[in-house]
Amino acid sequence: METIYSTMKSAQLGFVKALSQELALTSVTVNAIAPGFVAGNMASEWQEDELQAMITELPQQRLVLPSEVAHTCAYLYHPNARSVTGTIQKVNGAWYI
Numbered sequence: 001m002e003t004i005y006s007t008m009k010s011a012q013l014g015f016v017k018a019l020s021q022e023l024a025l026t027s028v029t030v031n032a033i034a035p036g037f038v039a040g041n042m043a044s045e046w047q048e049d050e051l052q053a054m055i056t057e058l059p060q061q062r063l064v065l066p067s068e069v070a071h072t073c074a075y076l077y078h079p080n081a082r083s084v085t086g087t088i089q090k091v092n093g094a095w096y097i
Contacts, residue, residue: 013088020086029085031076036092039063060093 012032020030036058037043043051043063055061072091075081090096 017086031085031087031089033069033072033089033091035069036064036095038066040066058093058095064091064093
């Protein structure tokens with residue numbers, strides 16, 4: 001399963017970078033957001049003891065808030081970010097670099 005996930009993730013990231021270059025002369029920017037472990041429905045399905053064990057392994061020892069991901073989306077949409085294209089925005093509390 002890790003092989004399939006890694007292959008698809010690499011393809012997505014390559015797509016973002018290539019498409020951003022193809023659209024560079026337009027007003028369209030292309031970026032991806034790579035969130036870490038986000039608090040929400042998926043996290044709530046974990047057993048409490050398993051969730052707490054996972055959280056202690058995270059560098060910030062907390063889940064990413066949905067609002068943090070939303071703020072990243074809002075920034076990328078803002079006109080001040082028109083030169084931000086072809087990037088992968090990691091919103092993960094330093095979980096992976």
